[in-house]
Amino acid sequence: MGSSNNDDLQAGMVSAARDAALAGAERIHDARREFLKLFGMGAAAAAGMGAIPFAGAVGDAVAATGSPAGSPYAPAFGFAPGLLYMNIGTTGASPTQVVQHAAADYQDIASNPTAYFFGQQAMRNAIAPGFGCDPYELTLSFNTTDGLCRIIMGLQFQPGDEIITTNMEEDAGKSAAAMVRDRFGVVVREVGLPTNDAVSENTVMKRFRDQLNRRTRAILFSSPVYLTGARLPEKDLCRWAARNGVISIVDGAHGPGMLALDLHDMGCDFYSGAGHKWQCGPGQTGFMYIRNGFSAAPYVRNAPTSDLAPFGVPSPTVPINVPGYSNTTALPTYFPTNTLIYGATPILLNGSRNPDDNIAAILQLVGNGSRPSQKALAEACQLWDGWGRQAIEEYVVALAQYLRARIVDIWGPQALSVPYKRNPKLAARTGLTSFNPFSAGYDYNVDLSAAEAQAQATASSAAVATMRSAHQIVIRNNRVPHSLRSDPEANAAADALSAPLRVSTHLFHSTADVDRLIAALLQVVPHP
Numbered sequence: 001m002g003s004s005n006n007d008d009l010q011a012g013m014v015s016a017a018r019d020a021a022l023a024g025a026e027r028i029h030d031a032r033r034e035f036l037k038l039f040g041m042g043a044a045a046a047a048g049m050g051a052i053p054f055a056g057a058v059g060d061a062v063a064a065t066g067s068p069a070g071s072p073y074a075p076a077f078g079f080a081p082g083l084l085y086m087n088i089g090t091t092g093a094s095p096t097q098v099v100q101h102a103a104a105d106y107q108d109i110a111s112n113p114t115a116y117f118f119g120q121q122a123m124r125n126a127i128a129p130g131f132g133c134d135p136y137e138l139t140l141s142f143n144t145t146d147g148l149c150r151i152i153m154g155l156q157f158q159p160g161d162e163i164i165t166t167n168m169e170e171d172a173g174k175s176a177a178a179m180v181r182d183r184f185g186v187v188v189r190e191v192g193l194p195t196n197d198a199v200s201e202n203t204v205m206k207r208f209r210d211q212l213n214r215r216t217r218a219i220l221f222s223s224p225v226y227l228t229g230a231r232l233p234e235k236d237l238c239r240w241a242a243r244n245g246v247i248s249i250v251d252g253a254h255g256p257g258m259l260a261l262d263l264h265d266m267g268c269d270f271y272s273g274a275g276h277k278w279q280c281g282p283g284q285t286g287f288m289y290i291r292n293g294f295s296a297a298p299y300v301r302n303a304p305t306s307d308l309a310p311f312g313v314p315s316p317t318v319p320i321n322v323p324g325y326s327n328t329t330a331l332p333t334y335f336p337t338n339t340l341i342y343g344a345t346p347i348l349l350n351g352s353r354n355p356d357d358n359i360a361a362i363l364q365l366v367g368n369g370s371r372p373s374q375k376a377l378a379e380a381c382q383l384w385d386g387w388g389r390q391a392i393e394e395y396v397v398a399l400a401q402y403l404r405a406r407i408v409d410i411w412g413p414q415a416l417s418v419p420y421k422r423n424p425k426l427a428a429r430t431g432l433t434s435f436n437p438f439s440a441g442y443d444y445n446v447d448l449s450a451a452e453a454q455a456q457a458t459a460s461s462a463a464v465a466t467m468r469s470a471h472q473i474v475i476r477n478n479r480v481p482h483s484l485r486s487d488p489e490a491n492a493a494a495d496a497l498s499a500p501l502r503v504s505t506h507l508f509h510s511t512a513d514v515d516r517l518i519a520a521l522l523q524v525v526p527h528p
């Protein structure tokens with residue numbers, strides 16, 4: 001046991017975390033059995049996509065599942081032998097059946113070429129319920145960056161308007177804010193996010209509140225945060241923004257596929273997520289959500305199955321149950337930035353908003369896309385829906401807890417980006433784990449000089465490379481403006497960033513994979 005007087009770090013902590021991960025695997029086995037019972041009769045069929053065409057592959061994969069110590073999902077994926085891929089936070093890997101169907105679809109298009117415009121309405125109908133939103137609000141985008149840029153450039157800003165963002169945004173969020181800064185004269189204010197024992201939801205909320213003034217137009221934050229893996233209090237932030245007449249934009253690159261999202265409950269105005277990361281769709285796929293209603297009560301959307309319905313073409317409809325919104329404020333003016341058909345219908349014309357409008361139909365028509373990719377993303381989403389998104393989140397969190405428990409046991413609690421608790425707080429309920437074995441005392445929050453920061457970055461990058469070349473384990477590192485031990489109110493300056501390691505644990509991993517990772521790390525990075 002590493003040195004600690006933290007009550008949560010009792011003897012048996014590792015085995016408790018392991019038990020929790022195994023219990024998560026058991027739940028997955030149950031969910032999977034239920035899934036098989038429902039085979040071919042899922043929401044997709046009801047939503048007009050026809051039977052789910054993956055009985056054979058997943059059935060075989062499930063039959064091949066080993067003991068609960070292995071992930072029940074692992075057989076559905078086709079990683080190279082010996083490879084332990086733990087960098088889903090950068091990009092994921094599609095299930096084998098999804099790859100096969102996408103390849104077949106690509107072949108079909110090569111044999112019978114057709115325009116790529118159509119079929120997305122049925123896909124959106126099928127996958128929107130899995131994210132707790134209306135299919136009229138969910139557009140298949142190219143990736144998180146694409147969605148964020150389309151969101152921010154569709155809003156109206158005046159010189160002097162302000163956006164509150166964080167010091168830990170990925171380049172996509174930084175670029176989005178910087179573009180409206182330079183183009184419209186928007187003032188961008190940053191809050192520093194806390195790390196390790198400085199982490200607290202109250203601190204995050206307070207730092208946002210401290211930046212609010214009458215010029216604040218929007219908040220833009222990512223969650224989970226790519227540098228630390230910490231989940232922010234998304235709902236509290238979005239509802240606080242709504243109460244203050246401020247637009248909320250969430251960079252959810254790491255949300256879909258990792259977390260059981262309920263976007264209406266979260267209350268965000270805009271959400272951009274990746275399809276190719278935790279959702280394990282193909283490259284260049286993502287989700288752009290734009291809140292398009294304010295009814296607190298749930299409702300039924302009779303959604304068309306034809307992409308041409310907004311243009312008056314008759315279409316059969318499917319009833320889709322939609323949860324009510326926690327954010328019941330008016331909809332902000334929003335202009336499409338990229339569509340083939342602006343003005344062809346009154347929808348979004350001059351930025352107008354109407355909850356009955358199928359805005360996603362307008363935003364989806366951006367010219368030719370990739371039918372195989374979009375179908376593959378929809379298929380991956382339906383797999384997740386069938387397996388159960390809540391069960392997946394619980395499995396992912398339980399496995400990350402096991403990893404964090406092992407890290408604490410070896411390097412100590414001060415090595416983690418977020419505190420370890422037996423019952424993890426929201427901040428730690430993610431599959432991204434960041435820890436720092438390179439700083440003095442393995443302290444995530446240690447103050448570094450510029451020279452120490454540079455040396456740490458070099459050592460950390462070398463460790464990432466060795467993990468791959470010598471152990472076939474893929475992880476990554478980041479440069480992090482962590483909280484400072486000397487002053488928990490402050491974050492590291494640009495020339496004094498730390499370089500912790502970041503590990504993604506996903507549904508195809510098991511506790512045995514975590515053990516393999518730890519064994520390799522003990523050969524590669526400093527430890528007590």
Ligand SMILES: Cc1ncc(COP(=O)(O)O)c(C=O)c1O
Pocket residue numbers: 089090143144145146169170171172173222224225226251253254273274275286
């Ligand atoms: C928080 C965050 N936002 C945006 C992105 C960019 O994602 P995409 O490649 O989907 O545009 C990333 C990628 O790692 C990220 O971590």
